[in-house]
Amino acid sequence: MHDAIKGHSQPGGGTETDSPADLERPDDVGASPAHFGSDVIARTLRSLDIPYIALNPGSSYRGLHDSIVNYLGNTAPQMLLCLHEEHAVAIAHGYAKVTGKPMLAAVHSNVGLMHATMAVFNAWCDRVPLVLLGATGPIDAAKRRPFIDWLHTAKDQGLLVRHYTKWDDQPASVAAAQESLLRATWISQTEPQGPVYINLDSEIQESVLQSDPGEPDPRRFMPATVPGLNESDVSEAAKLLRNAKRPVILMGRVSRKDRDWLNRRALVDTLDARVVTHKKVGSVYPTDHETHAGAPSTFLEAESKQAIREADVILSLYWPDLAGTVKVACGRVDPDKKIISISTDHYIHNAWSMDHQAHPAVDLFMPGDPDRLVERLLEIYEVPKRGEVMDEMPAPVQRPESGDPDHLTMAELAACVREKTIARKPTLLHVPTSWNSADWHFRHPMDYIGSDGGGGIGGGPGIAVGAALALLDSDRLPLALVGDGDFLMGATALWTAVHYRIPLLMVIANNQSFYNDEVHQAKIAKARQRPVQNKWIGQRMTDPEIALCKIAEAQGALGLGPARSWDQLADLLDTGLAHVDAGGVAVIDARVIPGYTKSVEDGMAGQIAFVPERR
The missing domain is CATH 3.40.50.970 (Thiamin diphosphate (ThDP)-binding fold, Pyr/PP domains)
Structure with missing residues (x-):
């Protein structure tokens, strides 16, 4: 049954409901x-x-x-x-x-x-x-x-x-x-x-x-434990940034509070700085602002690299990979530029997991809250307090040129979904690896909540359901864009959303492949002078095609598609949004052309081991 918005009888006396709180009420329970x-x-x-x-x-x-x-x-x-x-x-x-x-x-x-x-x-x-x-x-x-x-x-x-x-x-x-x-x-x-x-x-x-x-x-x-800022360090940071001619701010794990967003905007204006943001950490700064260098990415875009390379002072606000980012941009982890870093991440680094990334070179390090540092810098610079009203209008949508008549490009998918949802204040709960952040600009801290953290395929659907649960009483549209592999490994998480009346719109960017590994196999084949055209073997999910809509329907969601063109996707989005507006879960299978941006392909494939000459 597609109509997830209609309540159904519950064992023990439950009745038709519209909210998780009304479901699964036990009988005969008293104090x-x-x-x-x-x-x-x-x-x-x-x-x-x-x-x-x-x-x-x-x-x-x-x-x-x-x-x-x-x-x-x-x-x-x-x-x-x-x-x-x-x-x-x-x-x-x-x-x-x-x-x-x-x-x-x-x-x-x-x-x-x-x-x-x-x-x-x-x-x-x-x-x-x-x-x-x-x-x-x-x-x-x-x-x-x-x-x-x-x-x-x-x-x-x-x-x-x-x-x-x-x-x-x-x-x-x-x-x-x-x-x-x-x-x-x-x-x-x-x-x-x-x-x-x-x-x-x-x-x-x-x-x-x-x-x-x-x-x-x-x-x-549960006492507060955020370390207080050392005022001499704050003063030194304020001096370095004030005297900088080309400052760059790496905005990493910072808060989603409106006040802190506005403070970050004010600091950038005050310093005439450039900003780089990360695809993993969510929306922290308007990505189409003239001060934003490149699109948010896990692997640096060319414009982001150039801004970091030309900077004389870098301010890292709890950036998730400071050493790696500086090395990619500048060719070494200790370039001839001043680096200021504030983070608490070092408190939990251990010998088993390498998620702490490479060890960065810094000239001034502060353990503490990056948003409190921003606040203190504004006080030192005597910047008037910003208002508490967020005035960020959604970025306009531009329709890209059509590509393959049987498949959507990722740019088309992004633009079509954006056009249909822009008036509903969508919050992106997840995006696939093939996502190009330049196709969807963020102007509010709740426009995008970031990625899955550890890169584990199958986490996207469950994370999306939990985020949608948290958005239940808000005015935001819960919207998740997931890859087909991610969906297949995590699809049964949707049953929980349907059962507990958690509205959610999910669009599957379905390239029918574990394309991430096609990129790696192509890189290896080229380096070894072997046939690149065989990269698809052991990767493609065809013959038979997987009926993703039926998997969604099996969880009680509304399954729609596949959509192979802009018009088809637009029509399915109208149907899906009506279902979500009424409290349901809708899943759309959108067939897309496999492909990543150049920065993603280059960064993902990485270095190739020495290849001996053929004899």
Whole structure:
């Protein structure tokens, strides 16, 4: 059934609804004292003021599951059932990208955690807060059920994700679990933000309380921790920037607040600076402003390279890859120019993951909040306070020339989607690797929330659902553009959106290939003087063609397409938008010509090893 906007009967007395909060209401639940360990844990979760917990159910946390339903009444937090553990974590990830606050997710035992690991890594690389709950069979071996409890019990379960979480714990009592949840939620939100993992012993959950440990006030256990700025460093930075003739600001992981956006605009105007932004981190500055150098990209555009190469002073505002960016632009990581950097990222670098990137050369480093530095610089320069009203009008749409009559170019896809959604204030929740940021300009901090973090295919749909959930009460249109491979690996995340009435428009840029690897195979073939025309083998998803619309329909969404031309896509967008306006989920299959921008192809393929001469 395509009509996801119509409520359906729920087991236990549910009726037709329009909101997640009205769904899955338990029967015969009234106020009662806590009787079990999991009741106290559930009550502590409620005190954290986190509205949702995304989960795939499992017996290892059946005690907590019961307490959330029959003790809390399935509210605050409300369960969001997911069809895969990776989706549960991805939904929490997307929610945090919009709100800046952690959401809860829960996964079953060691097996569920193993399913979830890629999504945890995405959240870690994206530096977003997330509280992941897990569980294990009884630690006391004498209390384990034969066979299954042994399979689902690990000696050190947190080890599975320890290298890419900020903190993990396995509390040994109900009181310790309370403290662990408070500490985990706090740590996840301290800069740099990231996921945390709590493993709950099933015996603790199901134990009968001998006494109630009470209910602590979370506000007293979560103090602010952003390092204060050293005023002498701020003064030195202000002097270097004021005296610069060609300053460049690399705007990285900064806030989505309107005030901070306006402050960044004011600083650029004051310094007469150029700006470079990153495709991974979202909308942080108007990308079609005359001061913006090149389009946002994971791999630098030519204009961005030139601006950095010509700069005499670079200000890095928590840029995700300062050393790599400077090296690509200037040919070395320590060029003859002054570099100022503010970040807290160094606090969580470890020996396992290389997501911290190369070590940058800097002349002035400040651990702290980049937006607070911008604010202080404006005070030093005595720049009048900017108003709190955002006056950024959407960028106009220009229709590109048509290409292949049977396939859309990515530029056509972007322009058509933009033209149809421009009046609805779309928020881009995800974009595919083939996306050219020059085709869609951002003029507001909520125009684009950034990418998946770790580059794990399959995260896009779940992140989009979580972000759409966070946008439920806003005036923004949740819009996700995903690749076909990403969709196929994460499609069942859509069921959660349909079931919980989370409106979402998803457009699949379907080139019927894992084209990323076609680029790599072409590069290797050229370097080895072998046939480039064979690059498609082991990459193309044809014969048979995959019916992406039917996969969407199987989750209860409205599946539309395939669209092969501007007019076809425009018509399907009208239908899809009407469905989303009414509260549904619509998915459009848009057939596109495979291809990347030159900077993406060059950056993606990278260096090729030495090729010996042919004999």
